[in-house]
Amino acid sequence: MLHDALLVAGKDLRLEARSRVTTNLVAPFAVMVLLLFAFALDDADVLVSATPGLFWVTVLFAALLAIQRAFSVESADGTRDALRLSGLDPAGVFLGKAGAIVVQLLALELLLGCGVALLYGATLGGPVLLVATALVATVGVAAAGSLYGVLAAGLRIGATLLPLLLLPVVAPVLIAATQAFIAAAQGVPGEGWRWFGLLAVFALIYITFGIFAFESLLEES
Amino acid sequence: MTIDTAADPVAEPRRRFPGVRSEGTGSRGSRVLGLVTLAGMAALLLFGLVLSPQDPGPNEMGQTVRIMYMHVPVAIIAFLAFGVTAVGSIMYLWKRSEFWDLTAAASAEIGVFLTAATLATGMIWGKFAWGTWWVWDARLTTTALLLVLFLGYLAVRRLPGPPEQRSKRAAIAGLIAFVDVPIVHYSVDWWRSLHQPATVSRFDPQIDGLLLFSLMLGMVVFLLAYWWLMIHRFRVALMESRLEERGLDVALAARRAEAEATAPVAATPAGVRP
Amino acid sequence: MSGQWGYVTAAYVMVLGSMAAYAVWTIRRGRRLARRLPAEDRRWL
Numbered sequence: 286m287l288h289d290a291l292l293v294a295g296k297d298l299r300l301e302a303r304s305r306v307t308t309n310l311v312a313p314f315a316v317m318v319l320l321l322f323a324f325a326l327d328d329a330d331v332l333v334s335a336t337p338g339l340f341w342v343t344v345l346f347a348a349l350l351a352i353q354r355a356f357s358v359e360s361a362d363g364t365r366d367a368l369r370l371s372g373l374d375p376a377g378v379f380l381g382k383a384g385a386i387v388v389q390l391l392a393l394e395l396l397l398g399c400g401v402a403l404l405y406g407a408t409l410g411g412p413v414l415l416v417a418t419a420l421v422a423t424v425g426v427a428a429a430g431s432l433y434g435v436l437a438a439g440l441r442i443g444a445t446l447l448p449l450l451l452l453p454v455v456a457p458v459l460i461a462a463t464q465a466f467i468a469a470a471q472g473v474p475g476e477g478w479r480w481f482g483l484l485a486v487f488a489l490i491y492i493t494f495g496i497f498a499f500e501s502l503l504e505e506s
Numbered sequence: 507m508t509i510d511t512a513a514d515p516v517a518e519p520r521r522r523f524p525g526v527r528s529e530g531t532g533s534r535g536s537r538v539l540g541l542v543t544l545a546g547m548a549a550l551l552l553f554g555l556v557l558s559p560q561d562p563g564p565n566e567m568g569q570t571v572r573i574m575y576m577h578v579p580v581a582i583i584a585f586l587a588f589g590v591t592a593v594g595s596i597m598y599l600w601k602r603s604e605f606w607d608l609t610a611a612a613s614a615e616i617g618v619f620l621t622a623a624t625l626a627t628g629m630i631w632g633k634f635a636w637g638t639w640w641v642w643d644a645r646l647t648t649t650a651l652l653l654v655l656f657l658g659y660l661a662v663r664r665l666p667g668p669p670e671q672r673s674k675r676a677a678i679a680g681l682i683a684f685v686d687v688p689i690v691h692y693s694v695d696w697w698r699s700l701h702q703p704a705t706v707s708r709f710d711p712q713i714d715g716l717l718l719f720s721l722m723l724g725m726v727v728f729l730l731a732y733w734w735l736m737i738h739r740f741r742v743a744l745m746e747s748r749l750e751e752r753g754l755d756v757a758l759a760a761r762r763a764e765a766e767a768t769a770p771v772a773a774t775p776a777g778v779r780p
Numbered sequence: 781m782s783g784q785w786g787y788v789t790a791a792y793v794m795v796l797g798s799m800a801a802y803a804v805w806t807i808r809r810g811r812r813l814a815r816r817l818p819a820e821d822r823r824w825l
Contacts (some may be wrong), residue, residue: 531810
């Protein structure tokens with residue numbers, strides 16, 4: 286299973302390296318969202334204090350695009366069937382897909398972190414908590430997103446359906462990650478680790494779910 | 507698709523209740539249940555609005571405590587409905603039986619209605635208690651999220667595609683949503699507890715005596731109402747499924763007839779030309 | 781005091797009214813579907 290996962294992840298990342306969709310399209314979109322927030326909120330103090338939340342909202346929007354992208358690469362050209370018939374372990378495909386999304390999103394988060402530091406004047410604190418939170422939150426979003434992503438892929442309304450399905454499910458991730466970041470920024474990481482725990486539980490639950498359910502979703506779709 | 511009504515009049519309606527046609531989802535059992543539910547609802551109105559006292563406790567809820575007799579049962583039955591959907595989803599994935607699939611679907615739709623009603627009564631109560639229609643209170647927020655979660659489920663149920671695939675996807679989507687519920691609950695709870703000091707009471711009434719009885723009565727009545735709605739909604743879903751099957755059969759038959767009409771009767775060596 | 785009854789009434793009307801509306805809608809759907817199905821499909825499981 287893990288071997289297949291690495292195969293699939295490697296394939297997706299190589300595809301990304303060649304097509305550069307994430308870097309050329311999703312990243313600028315994410316930066317644009319940061320700008321939009323600045324226009325909407327208008328007040329520098331508000332921006333700084335709201336930074337953790339705005340950061341994660343931006344990540345979620347970018348994740349929607351990344352997930353759609355990850356599953357549309359196969360819907361075109363009928364490579365979907367090839368994936369199903371290839372004999373790869375479906376659980377491995379799930380982990381690989383989610384893994385590739387995680388890598389792309391983490392790179393994006395790094396960029397956005399610099400973005401908010403620069404644009405909003407936010408200062409980063411509690412780096413251990415920040416990194417740990419970002420990791421588990423991203424894994425959770427990618428796992429749940431991959432489940433819904435494969436479900437919505439290939440459907441004409443898939444792109445409209447995915448946000449409706451995914452955003453309510455990952456709302457707790459937004460709450461928890463924001464609070465953890467706030468705790469880190471305020472220098473009280475102790476509080477933040479409770480939120481980290483919630484994020485870890487979320488990630489574990491949806492990874493497990495994906496391992497068992499991905500096969501059913503991949504079939505006949 | 508036509509129904510030959512001349513050969514198939516609405517015959518054999520169950521004439522237990524003379525004059526009542528059984529052309530829909532009704533049956534003797536469901537009618538009895540419906541009557542019992544209505545009677546129960548009348549009793550609930552009597553107890554809730556008249557016989558039970560206003561809030562005796564110190565929180566000054568007064569008459570608005572009566573909202574509780576609607577709000578609490580509806581909220582709990584909404585949760586129950588989603589629980590039934592989750593169970594139905596699991597059972598469908600396990601047994602692949604249509605019964606469980608339809609149960610999950612029917613219960614989800616009812617659950618969404620009840621959740622909306624929970625939200626509305628919660629907001630009405632909140633308007634009285636806090637002066638605004640909306641507050642970012644843990645319960646209200648969680649309920650709102652629950653509503654959107656299962657609206658997504660209903661959307662998945664309406665997706666185009668072969669029925670088995672739709673049912674399977676819906677079952678998984680239902681479980682993804684349901685598994686999220688405790689996480690949503692805890693995250694929202696912790697979140698709001700950061701902003702609301704514990705001393706801000708939730709206007710929870712002192713519940714004993716007649717209030718308690720009325721509340722229990724409310725639970726029973728709404729449970730019966732849910733059951734009644736489930737019977738009918740389930741049967742509607744069943745008929746929709748049968749209609750879809752028939753539609754498929756009819757389409758296949760039409761296609762076959764078309765093929766036979768346009769192809770020569772004698773088969774060629776290479777097979778019947780399509 | 782009378783203001784409180786306003787809230788109570790609103791809540792009760794809302795819940796009972798919407799449940800009744802949903803019930804009517806469901807029954808109507810059932811009747812409409814039953815009309816389109818031949819008799820043998822009208823049994824329940």
